[in-house]
Amino acid sequence: MSEPRTLFQKIWDSHRVPSGSDGPDLLYIDAHLVHEATSAQAFDGLRLTGRAVRRPDLTLAVEDHNVPTDSLSISDPISVEQVTRLRSNCAEHGIELFRHGDAQQGIVHVVGPELGAIQPGMTVVCGDSHTSTHGAFGALAFGVGTSDVEHVLATQTLSMPRPRTMAVEFTGALPPDVTAKDLMLALLTEIGANGAHGHVLEYRGAAIRGLSMESRMTLCNLSIEAGARAGMVAPDEVTVEYLATRPRRPTGSDWDDALAYWSGLHTDPGATFDRTVTLGVDALSPVVTWGTNPGQAVPLSQAVPDPAQFSDAAEQAAARRALEYMALEPGTRMRDIEVDTVFLGSCTNGRIEDLRAAAAVLRGRKVAPSVRMLVVPGSMQVRADAEREGLHDVFLAAGAEWRLSGCSMCLGMNADRLSGPSRCASTSNRNYEGRQGDTARTHLVSPAVAAATAVAGRLAAPADLS
Amino acid sequence: MEPLTEHTGRVLPLRRSDVDTDQIIPSRFCRRLTKTGYADGLFARWREADDFVLNDPARAGGSVLVAGPNFATGSSREHAVWALRDWGIAAVLAPSFGDIFRRNALKNGLLAVQLPDAVVSGLLDAADRDPGFPVTVDLVACEVRWDGGRQAFEVDPRARRLLLDGQDDIAVTLADGDGITAYERGRPHWLPVFGAARAG
Numbered sequence: 319m320s321e322p323r324t325l326f327q328k329i330w331d332s333h334r335v336p337s338g339s340d341g342p343d344l345l346y347i348d349a350h351l352v353h354e355a356t357s358a359q360a361f362d363g364l365r366l367t368g369r370a371v372r373r374p375d376l377t378l379a380v381e382d383h384n385v386p387t388d389s390l391s392i393s394d395p396i397s398v399e400q401v402t403r404l405r406s407n408c409a410e411h412g413i414e415l416f417r418h419g420d421a422q423q424g425i426v427h428v429v430g431p432e433l434g435a436i437q438p439g440m441t442v443v444c445g446d447s448h449t450s451t452h453g454a455f456g457a458l459a460f461g462v463g464t465s466d467v468e469h470v471l472a473t474q475t476l477s478m479p480r481p482r483t484m485a486v487e488f489t490g491a492l493p494p495d496v497t498a499k500d501l502m503l504a505l506l507t508e509i510g511a512n513g514a515h516g517h518v519l520e521y522r523g524a525a526i527r528g529l530s531m532e533s534r535m536t537l538c539n540l541s542i543e544a545g546a547r548a549g550m551v552a553p554d555e556v557t558v559e560y561l562a563t564r565p566r567r568p569t570g571s572d573w574d575d576a577l578a579y580w581s582g583l584h585t586d587p588g589a590t591f592d593r594t595v596t597l598g599v600d601a602l603s604p605v606v607t608w609g610t611n612p613g614q615a616v617p618l619s620q621a622v623p624d625p626a627q628f629s630d631a632a633e634q635a636a637a638r639r640a641l642e643y644m645a646l647e648p649g650t651r652m653r654d655i656e657v658d659t660v661f662l663g664s665c666t667n668g669r670i671e672d673l674r675a676a677a678a679v680l681r682g683r684k685v686a687p688s689v690r691m692l693v694v695p696g697s698m699q700v701r702a703d704a705e706r707e708g709l710h711d712v713f714l715a716a717g718a719e720w721r722l723s724g725c726s727m728c729l730g731m732n733a734d735r736l737s738g739p740s741r742c743a744s745t746s747n748r749n750y751e752g753r754q755g756d757t758a759r760t761h762l763v764s765p766a767v768a769a770a771t772a773v774a775g776r777l778a779a780p781a782d783l784s
Numbered sequence: 785m786e787p788l789t790e791h792t793g794r795v796l797p798l799r800r801s802d803v804d805t806d807q808i809i810p811s812r813f814c815r816r817l818t819k820t821g822y823a824d825g826l827f828a829r830w831r832e833a834d835d836f837v838l839n840d841p842a843r844a845g846g847s848v849l850v851a852g853p854n855f856a857t858g859s860s861r862e863h864a865v866w867a868l869r870d871w872g873i874a875a876v877l878a879p880s881f882g883d884i885f886r887r888n889a890l891k892n893g894l895l896a897v898q899l900p901d902a903v904v905s906g907l908l909d910a911a912d913r914d915p916g917f918p919v920t921v922d923l924v925a926c927e928v929r930w931d932g933g934r935q936a937f938e939v940d941p942r943a944r945r946l947l948l949d950g951q952d953d954i955a956v957t958l959a960d961g962d963g964i965t966a967y968e969r970g971r972p973h974w975l976p977v978f979g980a981a982r983a984g
Binding site: 335336337346349355356358359374375378396397400413437445447461462463464465466468469473475478511512515516542572576632633636729731735750751752753756 | 800801802804806807810811812814815817818819829852853854857858859860861862865880882883884885887888891892940941942952953954957958960961963964967968971972973974975976977978979980981982
């Protein structure tokens with residue numbers, strides 16, 4: 319019998335390219351996702367050194383970071399330049415590209431999975447930190463910088479030291495109004511924004527088995543916010559069912575071969591992790607952020623904390639800075655915080671399930687007159703699915719904006735930026751200073767809380783609405 | 785790249801934890817197609833305050849940024865490294881880093897070095913007292929030295945070797961090209977392919 323191994327170890331071992339030199343092994347990359355904002359310099363590097371893209375057939379490009387979500391034509395000159403460059407790079411190297419306006423365009427981390435192109439046991443990289451999303455399929459997926467993008471384009475491998483492993487055990491049953499977003503914000507509060515530094519996380523426990531693929535993607539997406547290298551969920555019947563109808567799944571006997579392989583992709587009994595964190599989920603309720611990193615969060619039912627209550631001096635200083643930026647007083651009830659903007663979208667919470675959850679709250683209700691709500695589907699496929707279900711009618715009738723797909727207001731790189739001291743309830747992943755606009759203040763929330771907040775004009779859960 | 789063995793420079797103290805990549809360079813400055821030209825974006829929002837460390841004339845020319853834990857957490861944007869480099873920062877010392885940033889930094893010859901909390905605190909205190917306080921980051925000996933002290937550090941051996949020799953990362957990997965080809969022959973046949981390969 320071989321040694322019991324974790325899911326991570328199995329994937330790592332099966333992708334090791336033995337090194338001929340005395341250096342560390344290389345890790346082979348099965349899928350390389352590319353977008354316009356972090357790839358131009360990598361393609362330039364290839365050009366300067368006369369190198370080719372080794373495996374254009376394992377590379378997929380999407381336009382997402384810097385495209386408008388209110389128009390099918392791109393007018394911003396810098397966006398045009400970025401997108402034009404991606405198009406010429408993809409044409410030159412024979413890389414499949416989904417362009418702004420294509421039916422398959424969307425946020426790269428939404429598009430890959432919905433195609434069925436991300437499968438259990440794969441290694442996936444992209445020049446974007448939220449590549450961790452794809453770990454939901456039992457893949458090893460992580461973000462890399464532009465130098466590594468170039469390295470993968472040229473060699474289809476990466477050289478990296480093996481990360482440590484960490485089991486995140488969720489015990490108990492998730493209450494019905496608590497989502498994957500709340501679960502992760504609760505975990506981040508518990509372990510901190512750097513609590514998983516250097517580790518690959520495996521999310522485990524009955525609460526995870528009950529989650530849909532969309533929810534698992536939200537979970538794994540936010541792994542990076544704990545400082546983790548990656549996050550993953552072992553594949554099961556939920557994974558297989560999700561993949562079974564996807565256009566790029568294996569077919570025929572390939573499907574059976576893949577299924578047989580996937581069935582071995584789990585952590586063996588007796589395998590050990592470098593660390594284990596346990597979080598009981600029975601008593602969780604919706605969680606929202608009050609500060610300027612995703613680990614600065616509290617249950618919606620609570621109040622803005624007093625920096626003095628934190629144990630160490632650095633945390634206290636960070637909390638004071640955060641409250642100053644957020645213009646919040648300790649003791650203010652979270653439910654009393656008024657917002658002027660609600661953003662529903664992003665690779666964290668822009669999938670069909672997220673739109674359904676928000677629409678269920680908004681149906682028959684109106685967005686408060688003081689609030690602007692943007693609904694940005696994670697992909698054009700999500701947009702089409704939502705329209706087939708009539709969700710866009712719900713959003714439009716409530717007074718929300720129904721937009722095209724892209725990264726939009728998550729990162730403030732494109733035209734969807736807040737100006738002035740706006741306060742936004744956002745389903746995205748980062749509440750950093752200035753992230754959504756130079757002086758914008760962000761509260762991270764789940765889609766259901768986002769929708770309820772839009773109606774109430776201040777942070778609210780669906781249960782708070784009359 | 786030119787071989788890089790050590791750097792000596794004056795400390796720029798940044799006494800903050802969880803400095804995220806959006807602070808190092810806001811996304812609106814990340815839209816260039818080049819690897820240079822990012823100095824204007826470095827800490828663009830924080831630099832609006834007159835008392836921010838980079839605005840201190842007594843510290844002009846400082847090249848070793850010393851920061852609190854979890855420096856450069858967040859985004860994968862290599863622009864954060866390019867912006868620091870464009871400003872003239874050659875090394876960043878902190879108790880911990882965002883993983884992706886640290887990798888990006890070493891790939892660009894920016895010495896991102898992890899040091900114990902107490903050492904970083906000591907360096908911050910020393911730099912507060914003396915704006916001209918210098919330190920040396922020695923990649924050969926893997927240690928940081930300053931007047932009256934030294935501290936060993938660990939660094940990814942491959943990244944270190946590439947920097948010391950001034951070697952090209954990709955060229956080194958491609959020297960193992962036969963190994964990659966051999967691996968490719970054994971990959972499962974059902975794995976997805978994109979583009980023309982798929983249609984064919």
